[in-house]
Amino acid sequence: MFSLHELLFLLGAGIALIVLERLLPLHPGQKIFRPGWRIDLMHVFLTGMVIRLGMVLALVVASVLAISVVPEPVREAIRAQPDWLEFVELLVLSDLCFYVAHRLCHAVPALWRFHAVHHSSEHLDWLATFRVHPIDQIFNSTLIALPALVLGFSPLPLLIYALIYRVHSPMLHSNVRISLGALGWLVTTPRFHHWHHADQIEAHDHNFGGQLTIFDRLFGTHYVPGERSLPVRYGTGGAIAQRYLSHLLQPFGLKSESNSTEPVELVSQPVLPSPISPGESRPSP
Numbered sequence: 001m002f003s004l005h006e007l008l009f010l011l012g013a014g015i016a017l018i019v020l021e022r023l024l025p026l027h028p029g030q031k032i033f034r035p036g037w038r039i040d041l042m043h044v045f046l047t048g049m050v051i052r053l054g055m056v057l058a059l060v061v062a063s064v065l066a067i068s069v070v071p072e073p074v075r076e077a078i079r080a081q082p083d084w085l086e087f088v089e090l091l092v093l094s095d096l097c098f099y100v101a102h103r104l105c106h107a108v109p110a111l112w113r114f115h116a117v118h119h120s121s122e123h124l125d126w127l128a129t130f131r132v133h134p135i136d137q138i139f140n141s142t143l144i145a146l147p148a149l150v151l152g153f154s155p156l157p158l159l160i161y162a163l164i165y166r167v168h169s170p171m172l173h174s175n176v177r178i179s180l181g182a183l184g185w186l187v188t189t190p191r192f193h194h195w196h197h198a199d200q201i202e203a204h205d206h207n208f209g210g211q212l213t214i215f216d217r218l219f220g221t222h223y224v225p226g227e228r229s230l231p232v233r234y235g236t237g238g239a240i241a242q243r244y245l246s247h248l249l250q251p252f253g254l255k256s257e258s259n260s261t262e263p264v265e266l267v268s269q270p271v272l273p274s275p276i277s278p279g280e281s282r283p284s285p
Contacts, residue, residue: 010044013167017126017174024177026190026230034123042244043130054138059149062142066150075152087157091211093147094161098210101143103221105136106205113251120240120247124197126170133251168211188213192224198231
C-alpha cells in the first residue's frame with residue numbers, strides 16, 4: 001500500500017502538472033479526462049503495489065550481490081566525496097543505466113512485449129507515466145538502481161536524486177510546453193520524450209535518456225525535429241488492447257476474458273542496426 005506522504009506527494013504533483021497542462025499545453029485542447037485515464041489510474045494503484053513488492057525483492061537480492069562485488073574501501077572512498085560530486089556521479093551513472101535498459105527494451109523482442117504496454121498510451125499526459133507492466137518496470141528500475149546499490153552513495157545524494165526522478169518522470173510525459181533554454185541541450189524535456197512515444201517511423205528508437213540527453217547525443221539516438229515540432233500520433237498502432245487486464249496479460253500472449261477479440265500479437269518496433277548486449281561497451285527500458 002502507499003503511505004500517506006506518498007499519496008500526498010502524488011496528489012500534489014498531479015494537481016501541479018494538471019494546472020500546467022491547462023496553462024502551457026503542448027497539445028492544446030487535450031482534455032484532463034482523455035481516453036484511457038481510468039486505465040492509467042488503475043495502473044497507479046494496482047500495478048504500483050505489484051511493482052513495490054517486486055522491487056523490494058529485486059533490490060534486496062541486488063544489494064547482497066553488490067556488497068560481495070565492490071570492496072568496502074571503494075564504497076567508503078565514494079562516500080568521502082562532497083555530496084554535490086556524489087550527486088553528479090549518481091545522476092550520470094544512473095542515467096547511463098537508464099539509457100542501456102531502455103534501449104534494450106526496444107531492441108530485444110521479449111523485453112519489448114512488456115515495454116510496449118507503456119507505449120500504448122495514445123494521449124500523453126502526467127498520468128500516462130504510470131501505464132507500465134510490472135515486469136518491465138521492475139527490470140528497468142533494478143538496472144537504474146545498480147550504481148546506487150553497487151557503489152554505496154551517501155543518503156543525501158540518493159534522496160535528492162530520488163526526489164528529482166519522481167518529479168521529472170511525470171513531467172516528461174506531461175502535456176506541458178516547457179522550454180529550458182540552453183539547459184535543454186543537457187536535460188530532457190516533455191517535447192524530447194514525446195518524440196520517443198511517437199507512433200511515427202522516423203521517431204522509432206530515439207530519445208532513450210531519462211533525465212539527460214548526453215547519451216542519446218553521444219550514441220546517435222537523439223531526435224527532436226525542430227523547435228516547435230510535435231508528434232501527430234502516439235501509441236502502438238492498436239497492438240495493445242486498451243483494457244487494464246490486457247495490459248497485464250497480453251505480453252504473455254494471453255487474452256483478457258472481457259474481450260475475446262483482443263489482438264494478442266505485438267508489433268515490434270524496428271530494431272537498431274547494431275544493438276548491444278549489456279556486456280558491450282556501446283549501449284544498444
